[in-house]
Amino acid sequence: AQSVSQHNHHVILSEAASLELGCNYSYGGTVNLFWYVQYPGQHLQLLLKYFSGDPLVKGIKGFEAEFIKSKFSFNLRKPSVQWSDTAEYFCAVRGSGTYKYIFGTGTRLKVLA
Amino acid sequence: EPEVTQTPSHQVTQMGQEVILRCVPISNHLYFYWYRQILGQKVEFLVSFYNNEISEKSEIFDDQFSVERPDGSNFTLKIRSTKLEDSAMYFCASSPQLTEQFFGPGTRLTVL
Numbered sequence: 041a042q043s044v045s046q047h048n049h050h051v052i053l054s055e056a057a058s059l060e061l062g063c064n065y066s067y068g069g070t071v072n073l074f075w076y077v078q079y080p081g082q083h084l085q086l087l088l089k090y091f092s093g094d095p096l097v098k099g100i101k102g103f104e105a106e107f108i109k110s111k112f113s114f115n116l117r118k119p120s121v122q123w124s125d126t127a128e129y130f131c132a133v134r135g136s137g138t139y140k141y142i143f144g145t146g147t148r149l150k151v152l153a
Numbered sequence: 154e155p156e157v158t159q160t161p162s163h164q165v166t167q168m169g170q171e172v173i174l175r176c177v178p179i180s181n182h183l184y185f186y187w188y189r190q191i192l193g194q195k196v197e198f199l200v201s202f203y204n205n206e207i208s209e210k211s212e213i214f215d216d217q218f219s220v221e222r223p224d225g226s227n228f229t230l231k232i233r234s235t236k237l238e239d240s241a242m243y244f245c246a247s248s249p250q251l252t253e254q255f256f257g258p259g260t261r262l263t264v265l
Contacts, residue, residue: 074253083157084244084256091252130196134251139184139201139209141254146195 042067044133046144053121054152061116061147063131070136073114075105078146079127087129090114101125123153155179157257159245165263166235174230174260176245185228186246186254187220189213196244202228235264 047062065071073090088099095107105116114131128148132141158177166172178185187199200210202220219231228247232239242261246254 076256083258086253086255089253139186139203139251140198140211141188141196142198143188143196 042133042135042142044131044142044144046129046131046147048147049145050148050150052150052152055123056120057151059116059118059121059125059149061129061131061149063114063116063144065112065114065131065133065142067112067133067135067142072134072136073105073107074132074134074141075099075103075114075116076130076132077127078130084130087116121149121151123151125149126151157245157247157255159243159257159260161260162258163261163263165265168237168264169234172232172235172262174232174243174245174262176228176230176257177226178228178245178247179249179255180226182247182249182255184208184248184251184254185220185222186248187230188244188246188256189241190244190259191238191241199230232262235262237264240264 043066045064075087076084077087078084087103088097090097090107098104103118107114128146130146131144134141160175185202188196190196198211200214201208217233221229242259244259245257248254
């Protein structure tokens with residue numbers, strides 16, 4: 041069955057710490073990969089996406105993610121987090137030939153000032 | 154920057170009643186979607202809509218659900234006879250092509 045796993049449900053970091061959020065997926069074909077962020081009281085916003093090409097993709101606000109096909113992973117990274125990065129982060133996958141996103145459970149990040 | 158909007162932000166209804174959730178997608182987008190998130194669970198796909206017809210739907214999207222694009226701007230989700238387990242946050246999304254989807258703020262549906 042198609043699925044997306046986010047292993048860290050809650051992460052607490054101090055400002056300036058480095059961040060890595062894991063995302064693994066199970067899908068038997070070509071995929072498009074996404075990370076979305078939801079700040080408190082706001083809607084889901086796209087952080088970055090991968091369709092093809094360079095597996096290291098850069099997004100907004102200093103975030104990046106690396107697609108490792110052999111590991112079915114698309115981990116999100118940021119070298120130095122800020123208090124304003126406190127939010128919930130969602131990994132999503134869309135298989136080729138489909139319209140739907142499959143979401144992970146989300147990771148709540150809290151950054152301490 | 155254009156955004157997807159949804160109304161109402163919160164809807165409370167009695168079990169068995171019909172509800173219509175409304176969405177205004179971004180104006181030049183061609184693909185429209187509904188997702189829902191039951192409290193504490195994953196965001197789940199319900200349905201996608203393209204060229205005035207359903208292009209894909211999930212097992213959740215049974216005969217109690219329907220979608221419509223009644224005019225050039227609105228996209229609605231109707232639940233004919235609500236059940237307690239329909240209580241969830243419902244998200245509308247749109248996309249210009251089969252690329253990234255843009256999400257609305259959600260409608261929280263509470264079924265009593």
